[in-house]
Structures are given as C-alpha cells and as structure tokens.
Amino acid sequence: MGREFMNIFDEWAESYNDAVQGRNLEYQDVFKDYESILNSVASKASGLTVEFGVGTGNLFEQLIDHHLDVIGIEPNEKMRAIAKARFPKERIWDGDFLIFPELGQVDSITSSYAFHHLTDDEKFEAFQIYYDLLSDQGQIIFADTIFEDDLSYQQTIQDAEQKGYLKLAADLKREYYTTIPKMKSIAEKAGFNVSFQKLNDFVWLMNAKKQ
Numbered sequence: 001m002g003r004e005f006m007n008i009f010d011e012w013a014e015s016y017n018d019a020v021q022g023r024n025l026e027y028q029d030v031f032k033d034y035e036s037i038l039n040s041v042a043s044k045a046s047g048l049t050v051e052f053g054v055g056t057g058n059l060f061e062q063l064i065d066h067h068l069d070v071i072g073i074e075p076n077e078k079m080r081a082i083a084k085a086r087f088p089k090e091r092i093w094d095g096d097f098l099i100f101p102e103l104g105q106v107d108s109i110t111s112s113y114a115f116h117h118l119t120d121d122e123k124f125e126a127f128q129i130y131y132d133l134l135s136d137q138g139q140i141i142f143a144d145t146i147f148e149d150d151l152s153y154q155q156t157i158q159d160a161e162q163k164g165y166l167k168l169a170a171d172l173k174r175e176y177y178t179t180i181p182k183m184k185s186i187a188e189k190a191g192f193n194v195s196f197q198k199l200n201d202f203v204w205l206m207n208a209k210k211q
C-alpha cells in the first residue's frame with residue numbers, strides 16, 4: 001500500500017507549503033519551478049481526472065483551474081484536512097495509490113511528488129490497476145523525483161551529504177526513488193507506451209499511454 005510514510009506527513013503537513021515555495025534550503029532544488037511542474041501535469045490531463053497524493057492541494061488547484069472534473073485521493077489525514085479546507089465542495093477522499101474508493105472509468109491519472117512512496121513492485125501493481133481503470137485513450141501523467149540511472153541516484157545522495165543536507169540525503173535513501181530504465185520497463189510490462197521529460201535536477205514528467 002505504501003502507507004508506511006504517513007508519520008512523516010503528519011509532521012510535515014503544516015510546513016509543507018513553505019518547502020514547495022523554496023523556504024526549506026535542503027529541498028530548494030527538488031521544488032525548483034514547482035508551479036510550472038504542476039502546470040505541466042495539469043495541462044496534459046483531460047476528461048475525468050484522478051489525482052493520487054493530493055497533499056495540501058496544490059496540483060489539485062491547477063487541475064480545477066484547467067476546468068477538469070477531478071477526484072482527489074490522499075491517505076494522510078492531516079494533508080487531506082488541509083486540502084479539504086481549501087476545496088470544501090470538491091471530492092477529496094481517503095485512499096492511496098493501490099487502495100481507493102470505486103471511481104468508475106477515468107481518462108487521466110495524475111500525481112506530483114508522490115509515486116516514490118511505492119516500491120517498484122508496488123509501482124507495477126499500480127500500473128496494472130490503472131490499465132483497467134483508464135478509458136481507451138487514457139493516460140497517466142506523473143511528476144516525481146526519478147534518476148537517470150543508479151549511478152546518478154548514488155551521486156545525488158553523496159552531493160546532498162557533502163552539502164550537509166542530511167534530511168534530504170536520508171529521504172533519498174529511505175524512500176523508493178527509481179530510475180528511468182526501471183520505470184520504463186514497469187510501464188511497458190503493464191501495457192503502456194511511456195515517455196519522460198526532465199523538469200528540474202530531480203523531477204521528471206512521466207506520460208504513459210495505453211498501447
């Protein structure tokens with residue numbers, strides 16, 4: 001289910017929006033061009049759109065601004081409460097990438113800064129679920145930290161340690177960041193054509209379309 005990191009978000013919920021605005025030095029490069037990254041996701045979505053890992057609702061807001069019919073799924077109670085307070089009339093439900101309320105068929109599955117909470121096996125499980133959930137022209141549009149290869153992953157951890165960014169280094173070691181070749185293979189095995197676009201030194205846009 002990938003819900004093992006909920007305690008981190010219990011602590012981070014209140015200050016999360018400071019971090020995305022660059023006020024947390026360690027995460028400045030991770031959140032560089034944050035609003036434009038979210039816009040890259042929202043501008044590709046169409047039709048009935050689900051967002052996983054809504055957090056405080058920043059991508060959710062852009063999806064609404066793009067006039068999409070959106071359902072948000074967020075497992076952390078504190079994060080969900082913040083998003084719900086911002087968008088009281090919208091559908092923001094408890095659930096996670098793998099276990100969520102019945103949605104019917106959807107056209108776009110979106111997420112930002114969240115898919116790395118699943119192991120690679122869970123990522124494959126999620127993509128299998130999404131294949132059945134999506135309409136024929138449906139697509140997955142995720143922005144998340146992902147590395148070009150294992151070497152660049154290890155180098156990024158070393159860089160963070162050398163800069164004294166110990167929280168960032170611990171995060172990179174603890175959570176399930178993957179590489180582009182691994183993610184490409186996961187998506188293709190689940191029946192998708194996938195492309196990747198680099199958005200900053202950490203974050204890539206992944207666009208997976210049903211074959």
Ligand SMILES: C[S@@+](CC[C@H](N)C(=O)[O-])C[C@H]1O[C@@H](n2cnc3c(N)ncnc32)[C@H](O)[C@@H]1O
Nearest residue numbers: 002009053054055076079096097112113114117
């Ligand atoms: C770094 S925040 C990103 C929030 C928002 N999408 C953004 O771009 O600012 C990650 C979010 O993913 C959620 N999350 C963690 N594990 C998850 C899971 N297994 N399924 C869905 N969401 C998860 C966390 O609760 C948190 O709200």
